[in-house]
Amino acid sequence: MASIEITRGKPVWQDGRAVALLMAAMLTTMANATISPALPGLERAFADDPNAAMLTRLLVPAPSLSVALCAPLAGIVADRLGRRAMLLAGVALFVISGCAGLVLPDLPTIFASRFILGIAVALIMTAQTALIGDYFTGEDRNALTGLQISARNFGGLVFISLAGWAAATSPRLPFAIYGLAAVFLPVMWLVIVEPTRASPRSDAKAADSHDGSASWRFPLALLVILQAATNMIFFLMPTQIAFFLEAQGYESAIMTGTVLGMLMISGGCFALLYPRLQRVGGYAGIFALGYAAMALGFVLLPHADAVPPLFAAALLIGAGYALVSPSFVALALNLAPPQSRGLAGGILTASIFIGQFCSPLVSTPLIAAHGYRGLFEGTALLLAGMALLAGGALRSWRKAF
Known part of the structure; x- marks a missing residue:
């Protein structure tokens, strides 16, 4: 294409x-x-x-x-x-x-x-x-x-x-x-x-120039795994927050709607800033900033017996997710040759929903074993590690992007 x-x-x-x-x-x-x-x-x-x-x-x-x-x-x-x-x-x-x-x-x-x-x-x-x-x-x-x-x-x-x-x-x-x-x-x-389809010969040339040794497939696979993990973590909010707030003594229906609304508003606003932030910090900076914001949000959640840290947590998690999410699409489209963009898009799409589907399956046993505090603090540590690993990996591949 x-x-x-x-x-x-x-x-x-x-x-x-x-x-x-x-x-x-x-x-x-x-x-x-x-x-x-x-x-x-x-x-x-x-x-x-x-x-x-x-x-x-x-x-x-x-x-x-x-x-x-x-x-x-x-x-x-x-x-x-x-x-x-x-x-x-x-x-x-x-x-x-x-x-x-x-x-x-x-x-x-x-x-x-x-x-x-x-x-x-x-x-x-x-x-x-x-x-x-x-x-x-x-x-x-x-x-x-x-x-x-x-x-x-x-x-x-x-x-x-x-x-x-x-x-x-x-x-x-x-x-x-x-x-x-x-x-x-x-x-x-x-x-x-x-889009105009290129001739078979030019398609072959594009493939040769773009993935001479299948070099784009390995980074794409890592992106897919990272995106699935990111969505599995983010989906803790819509799947578990109502039960957490009920355990904290809130009127869960009203507070859940408020928290999820703040999550969406924060995400919508910060996604508008994505192009500017990406130009300043590059993809490595975006991943580091986004995952750090999500990590801080999950650190605050166990202290949600007060309203301010609860709302701050929702704003931070929504903002962090909105910052990292566009990079998965942008990087995948930069990596995949034109004739494979549909496949790349399909795999990315699948990874989003696999993460969402697996989120309650993974989190529910963890809550039973360690409680909400253990789940949220462990998630924060995982996000901090993801920020470091993603930033380091992207720096090592900067020439490919």
Whole structure:
């Protein structure tokens, strides 16, 4: 695939293609969490189902599993058949499967629709990541990777707030919010164009020049592992914070919403600063700063018997995650040859959701063994080590980037 560069001198967010790709980024946050406020109501609505308690709790993480399984395959298809059709098909499937909960008759069929929703997310995220690499280069690419994290955070804040209002009316009504994605489709249809495919000979030359000894695959594998670990750690907040706050004596529903809202606002704001900070400190500096902020946040969490350290912890964790996340995409797109960007995007997408899916599986036994204080302090130590290792590794590879 040949890169299509943006016209220089124009901010990246003024490019129609960038706007369409940011719309796609907003959908990925909508996928899992939108129906969270409706879960108690859904459990009551389907109380006759003997598995209602289990199935309602699995509705939120269900898309993550299908994303993790399907995203690498979607990446291969994107490299061979193109990105535009995959993105449009993914958004259309997103609308249909997301809204299906409005009319499906029982929890098992709604649960199945959530797996299909995950396939849609895999198509969207994989195509979107590859198109960022195809359309933009250099600072424009870095700016857009930061903007997409802001779009996810602010979009998630809006969609979850709407879902809370809708769930107060009917537990099925939050499924209608997925229909908002249909508004994005005409914009994507008009502005997203398929990048020009290079000839087989030039593809071969690009591959030879880009990974003569498969040199890009090893750094990419390390990035994927690091991203999975980062998301596993970050997902401690949405999966465990409500139970932690309840143990601390807070009114968990109100305080959980406040803490997660601050997490998203902080992340959205700091992601806007990503291009400037990356230019000053480079990728090594960004990873060191981001992981240090997350580590400090998790150090403060055990002292959340007071409100100020709790809010400070949420702000620091949100900011740190928002700073490191864009670098995974930017580095992967810099490493992967053009004809493999779809595969790289698919693998990156899978690693995000594998980390999310594994987070409660790993953290719950640790909480049982060491309590929340042990979990949070151990996580802080791990993040500090990740900051040192990531910074050192990136410095040793600086010529590759």
